[in-house]
Amino acid sequence: MEESFQPLHERMREDIINGVLTEDSWLKTHDLARRYQVSTNPIREALHQLSGEGFVIIRRNRGARVRTLDEAFVRNIFDIRALIEPYLVSLFVEQATEEDLAAMEQVQLRIEERPADQIELDRLDDSFHGIMYDRHFNQEALAIRQRHSEVVRGLARRYPVSPARRLAMIEEHRAIMEAVARHDVKATQEIVEKHARAAERNLIQRMRQAVKGSPPAWAG
Incomplete structure (x- = not known):
């Protein structure tokens, strides 16, 4: 039992x-x-x-x-995310309210406390992006993003985010929030795409370090 x-x-x-x-x-x-x-x-x-x-x-x-969770698979996932997320965020930027921005700020402040636990960091990051995406009408696009997010979160637990990437993520989130506050769709889309690509590069780097037997990125 x-x-x-x-x-x-x-x-x-x-x-x-x-x-x-x-x-x-x-x-x-x-x-x-x-x-x-x-x-x-x-x-x-x-x-x-x-x-x-x-x-x-x-x-x-x-x-x-x-499934073999290799570098090629990670690249495929982020190629799709780099297309889907700018699409999803556009509707939110047009309709974002002060309450939405306040909710993002609340989650962001908790991220900026830099929790040591990777699982908690992933949960907060997912909440931050969920505020922007989860009300979108395209449920198929949301399902694809959610499925890929599960894989990325799983890999992040195997290859924890480096301190440098955590700081960069905070800065990228702040840039997203500023663009949303201006209701600047194009700027937000560009930052979201760059945010996804930066996460891709960091994850692949950590995967390569693991293959080579190098010290993990979070070690220093």
């Missing part, structure tokens, strides 16, 4: 991020059921959830395997 209150798909996601379920390995439902001490039906549901988040690939008549 499962004692943990953590949902099964979250436990499996953690094991993928931590390398317990290795990249490109096939995921057999009966083996997973024994590992997590559940029946096969919850395993199938969790695999579909993880497939939707981008961590698992399901092939018809072949089964499921762990």
Whole structure:
């Protein structure tokens, strides 16, 4: 009987991020059921959830395997984000209210406290961007962004954000807020795109450092 209150798909996601379920390995439902001490039906549901988040690939008549979270995949994700996020933000900039700006300021101040925990930083960052995007009418675009965000957050936990990137992120958020306050759609779109590309470069750099066996970026 499962004692943990953590949902099964979250436990499996953690094991993928931590390398317990290795990249490109096939995921057999009966083996997973024994590992997590559940029946096969919850395993199938969790695999579909993880497939939707981008961590698992399901092939018809072949089964499921762990996606390889390599540099090429990261580039593909950020190429899409660099297109989607400027599109999503345009509607918000046109309609942003003082209440919206105040909500962004409140989240930003918590980010600027520079929480040591990567999970908390990711949650706050997602809240900051959610204020701008989550009311958009295009649910398909939002779903794509959310799916990719899950992967990026997972990778950020494996390769924590460097102190320099944290400071740059704060500055980029402030620039976004200033452009939104002016209702300057073009400027906001440009900053959002640069923000995504900077995150891409930092993540790929940390991935390369890990492959080379260099000290992690957060070490100094």
